[in-house]
Amino acid sequence: MLPEELFRVLSSRLRIEILKLTGARPMSIGEMVSELGKRGLEVKYRESVYKAAEKLVFAGLVEKYYDSSQKHIVYVLHRTCMKVDLKSGEISYS
DSSP states (O other): OOHHHHHHHTTOHHHHHHHHHHHHSOBOHHHHHHHHHHTTOOOSOHHHHHHHHHHHHHTTSEEEEEETTTTEEEEEEOOSOEEEOTTTOOEEEO
8 A cells, every 4th residue: 555545544534533443442333333423423324434444444454354242244453553654655564
């Protein structure tokens, strides 16, 4: 992923809030919608949260998996730290 693509992914308040939520614990889309509302970020459509979460998955920042105990797909923060070298354009994660 190029730095400009990563910055585009991180340029959304919704996606930043999803990173915070999934950093606390694995969450389903429905749980995210509920928690986002509690944080004052009203989401009109569940699909908006789904699309935002999927962009984070594509960027490698969030993972998704089927949680058999909850019987649905959950998302969890995959990367807690990243470094972008603006000179070379390299992105490293830890």
